[in-house]
Amino acid sequence: MSGFNKVVSSYQEAMAGLSDDMTIIAGGFGLCGIPEGLITEIKRQGVKGLTIVSNNCGTDNFGLGMLLEDKQIKKMVSSYVGENAEFERQYLSGELEVDLTPQGTLAEKMRAGGAGIPAFYTATGYGTPVAEGKEVKQFNGRNYILEESVTGDFAIVKAWKADKIGNLVYRDTAMNFNPMAATAGKITVVEVEEIVEVGELDPNQIHTPGIYVNRIIKGSFEKRIEKITLAKN
Amino acid sequence: MSLNRDQIAMRVAQELEDGYYVNLGIGIPTLVANYVPSDIEVMLQSENGLLGIGPYPTEDQVDADMINAGKETVTAALGASIFSSAESFAMIRGGHVNLTVLGAFEVDQNGNIASYMIPGKLVKGMGGAMDLVAGADNIIVTMTHADKRDNSKLLERCSLPLTGVGCVKRIVTDLAVLEVKDGAFHLLERAPGVSVEEIQQKTAGKLIIPENVPEMTFDH
Numbered sequence: 519m520s521g522f523n524k525v526v527s528s529y530q531e532a533m534a535g536l537s538d539d540m541t542i543i544a545g546g547f548g549l550c551g552i553p554e555g556l557i558t559e560i561k562r563q564g565v566k567g568l569t570i571v572s573n574n575c576g577t578d579n580f581g582l583g584m585l586l587e588d589k590q591i592k593k594m595v596s597s598y599v600g601e602n603a604e605f606e607r608q609y610l611s612g613e614l615e616v617d618l619t620p621q622g623t624l625a626e627k628m629r630a631g632g633a634g635i636p637a638f639y640t641a642t643g644y645g646t647p648v649a650e651g652k653e654v655k656q657f658n659g660r661n662y663i664l665e666e667s668v669t670g671d672f673a674i675v676k677a678w679k680a681d682k683i684g685n686l687v688y689r690d691t692a693m694n695f696n697p698m699a700a701t702a703g704k705i706t707v708v709e710v711e712e713i714v715e716v717g718e719l720d721p722n723q724i725h726t727p728g729i730y731v732n733r734i735i736k737g738s739f740e741k742r743i744e745k746i747t748l749a750k751n
Numbered sequence: 752m753s754l755n756r757d758q759i760a761m762r763v764a765q766e767l768e769d770g771y772y773v774n775l776g777i778g779i780p781t782l783v784a785n786y787v788p789s790d791i792e793v794m795l796q797s798e799n800g801l802l803g804i805g806p807y808p809t810e811d812q813v814d815a816d817m818i819n820a821g822k823e824t825v826t827a828a829l830g831a832s833i834f835s836s837a838e839s840f841a842m843i844r845g846g847h848v849n850l851t852v853l854g855a856f857e858v859d860q861n862g863n864i865a866s867y868m869i870p871g872k873l874v875k876g877m878g879g880a881m882d883l884v885a886g887a888d889n890i891i892v893t894m895t896h897a898d899k900r901d902n903s904k905l906l907e908r909c910s911l912p913l914t915g916v917g918c919v920k921r922i923v924t925d926l927a928v929l930e931v932k933d934g935a936f937h938l939l940e941r942a943p944g945v946s947v948e949e950i951q952q953k954t955a956g957k958l959i960i961p962e963n964v965p966e967m968t969f970d971h
Contacts, residue, residue, distance in 0.1 A: 745822050
């Protein structure tokens with residue numbers, strides 16, 4: 519690497535420094551927009567005791583669900599964890615801790631974490647089990663709860679294109695949590711479909727500026743689809 | 752006759768107004784998209800980051816990068832925009848979405864809703880439901896009036912863990928349209944052929960019945 523060039527050539531290099539008990543923030547919604555190769559590398563490394571902050575936990579045998587097979591995850595912070603039998607088994611047996619977090623609150627926790635804001639008030643979850651143990655404050659007659667932001671030792675992100683200095687463009691709804699995740703890692707690693715030369719991306723169209731990105735690797739993606747629904751005719 | 756799922760969706764569709772941005776939950780709410788009146792335009796929001804949900808794709812159009820919040824493959828409508836989850840929930844929490852339609856296990860007479868968790872059963876999570884009910888001014892709940900054992904789902908007080916407090920204003924069930932205000936359910940309409948007595952019998956919470964309760968009408 520030299521200057522701002524953040525391209526790495528191996529997954530080992532991409533995830534160098536990962537160790538047991540770390541927190542990883544992951545982009546993706548279901549199996550859409552997930553850094554498939556980075557997840558495979560985490561599995562290969564075999565690190566354990568991970569806390570993973572991600573909207574979902576993949577499915578059996580794909581996405582983050584792969585990390586359940588060798589019990590690498592200690593705790594999941596997610597809004598929805600269906601579609602996964604091994605997850606259910608580990609959760610019910612108490613091997614896996616789950617912090618269910620409303621989806622918008624989860625996105626804002628990542629956004630705030632990356633933006634240097636330690637906590638924020640939201641009406642989401644007031645009066646529900648989510649509010650237990652959290653400070654309540656009234657603004658203009660309405661009740662809000664205090665939610666703390668999150669940051670990770672690593673953030674793993676999937677983007678469509680990157681230039682060599684880490685400016686990112688996402689594609690369609692594969693964007694989802696990726697832009698916030700990208701800001702919230704001490705080390706942010708991005709797996710992309712295509713790496714282009716500096717100058718090829720229009721500065722007006724950059725979704726994530728390169729300042730947030732530490733390492734880029736070109737992946738090859740299977741892009742599994744959870745539910746193929748087709749037009750009737 | 753009680754309404755079937757499509758008829759509930761048809762009745763909800765009558766609540767849509769021209770120019771509305773609408774978030775439809777999973778299940779019956781999703782069906783509402785099939786019954787948008789032809790003389791109005793609405794734009795559907797999907798909380799994973801799409802404003803302007805188009806029809807399901809043809810086989811050639813299927814794209815793993817284009818899904819809705821139910822993780823189904825979709826297309827983008829003309830004029831759609833795509834954005835991050837934080838932006839999506841800024842729209843929702845900030846009150847920019849005009850109408851949210853979602854299902855529920857229980858609603859009570861104070862507008863509390865329980866929709867994500869049954870103790871003793873596996874909890875899969877609330878997804879975006881807590882943000883949606885906290886952010887929307889205008890929430891319609893669709894559900895059957897009673898469960899399979901005829902236990903009312905319209906209660907004095909929700910028994911299950913809540914998704915949101917004091918947020919539901921309107922309910923469309925297989926039997927009735929009701930408004931929730933001042934600590935009571937107010938009966939507005941009944942399904943064709945359904946008696947006020949049946950609705951009363953299947954409503955456990957406080958029910959206000961006006962002198963005249965019209966039957967729902969369907970143009971389709």
